[in-house]
Amino acid sequence: MQGLKKRIETDGEKILLRGNQAVGEGAVRAGCRFFFGYPITPQNELFEYMAKRLPELGGTFLQSESELSGIHMIMGASAGGRRCMSSSSGPGFTLMGEGLTTLATAELPAVLVCVSRAGPGLGRIASSQADYRLATRGGGHGDYQCLVFGPASAQELFESTYEAFELADRYRNPVIILSDAILGQMMEPVRFDALPAIEPPEKAWAVRGKGDSPRKVIKAAPHLDEELIALNRRLKLKYEEMRRKEQRFEAIGTEDASLVVVAFGSSARISLDALNRARKENRSVGLFRPISLWPYPQDGLREILRAGVRKLLVIEANNGQMVEDVRLAACGDAEVFHYGFGGGHILSPDEIYEEIRRRY
Template sequence: MAEKVLMKGNEAIGEAAIVAGCRHYFGYPITPQTELTEYMAKRMPLVNGVFLQAESEVAAINMVYGAAGAGARVMTSSSSPGFSLKQEGISYAAGAELPCVIVNVMRGGPGLGSIQPGQADYFQSTKGGGHGDYRNIVLAPNSVQELVDVTVLAFDLADQYRNPVLILGDGALGQMMEPVEFKASQSKAPEKPWAATGMKKRSQPNVINSLYLQPDALEKHNIRLQEKYSLIQKNEIRYEQLMTEDAELVLVAYGITSRIVRSAMEKARKNGMKVGLFRPISLWPFPEEALQRIASRVKMLLTVELSAGQMVEDVRLAANGQCPVYFFGRTGGIIPSPQAVYDQIVTTYKKGGK
């Protein structure tokens, strides 16, 4: 068994990427994820990798496009305002079917907002913040260990589906320190016969492109993309559920918020309330069917987020009117205490699904 080491979340992401075979990183510093960029600046030269601090987030995502197009395992990272600047490039990467990993350590917004934790980038990440009909795989860990595990997984999923994969963390996860274990990785980049690697082994050049000037060709491309997204929805749903079997009220939360919610749930259980927790790990594809089954047998759902209410819309769609869906959120970088969530549980529980 590998020895556990104490690491900050941002740095753990960087080491996990290296374990997964990432040897190209392009980024730009922005709080609260700058430690990841700093870590990669130190580590990449030691593993014969490439680190480059780009002149902007726009430049960084386009460097990712180039490296991914050449077949490299490549990553970039940012925080909310910088992530917004990457959206056009992410749409290009999705359109050209380029595997890459993009980390967003979310902060409060809108605009420059604050440097405190937030979860208000949910819409942008899961609904496609750029243009066109495309999807990103979106993974939302809730611990430093899960940041490590999800990062390795992200590179495999990106290569398997030739698609960008987003790791959606937040300022709390990026900054907190926890013991982590780096397991011997079986992750390995597959052969990429589609990559632009020169003409040594082929008679015709590979072309990396997302431009289709003929409507019929573009529609055919879009149909194929949608077929791929349907396959991802079938195979890559991830979630955790705790004490939902006999629950009357089920809390729905992801990321750092799910840990606060779990503490509140345990207190509610001790005080005789039948409360459970449903935690989406894949935000896209969203675990709609699993949550729908829960909604069919509970009295109510309570969604808790560090936003004014974004994931709650997907929760309502999954519930499909089978039970009431309530919401509790904080914004501005304020993280609710377990007691505040517990108080909200008590208030919601008294409603009894009415």
């Protein structure tokens, strides 16, 4: 770890890291100094990384007795104005649902990482994208939303996590990084020089003892009906602002495409190989990669459809969860097909290529 630490502090050098470790360094550079959580495969490298890295910086790493207690510890640190995070996989992230809705209600910023594994139920540790609906639709009750991002590389995991803390503070809202076992476990070179280590901003609303300042109160549950209605109206306006400002995507080869593959995360990377093979055979195929999963980048997808694309092939490592958002964005202006399986099936470029040929 000491050798790694020295190399990390050298600007401009590429460091070979697992995706889970890249998430950890992105958090540290963004000023995160508090991590609370419970171990579960396939996110444990992040857990281990923060256990080593935070004490070096005077931070706090605490293994809680469960995911439920971990996310409630985050409430305390966040209410005190500190940048904090937790991570888990599908089964553990489900347990965090109560804490997520409470964080959103209290308007407390935090970053949560879900490294997906195969399900349903306890499932197994094979990679999957089966937590798409869990992350984008909310695991807790009530009318709340979290920003959700689906990076597709170790570099993007690093950068997205870094930015997630900025967005969490800007909107006073939880932000979710949705990864998977492939991205979390694979090793890639990561550059840190573009994102300098920063000190988090002071937060006027934070609860740190009264002193000479006015009394501050953070409510996880408004006391009166009128208060709760007013809170919901305010939250709705905030979520509408997120929807307008935070849609992100990448489009490759869509200008002349007859068919566009829609895929996120690791599935997008696998699909790109199949797409390149198809284009070499003079098939006009493009790739639309959502980076923000909520808000879904529907404006970008609709722009592609206005250019004349009439076939969308959704590729995802689940039984068809993102396809619902694609159909909503398409509004009937394109045929929408789905290819993918749950349970830990790893998609291959060859099978995606064959599906492109079948639907082209």
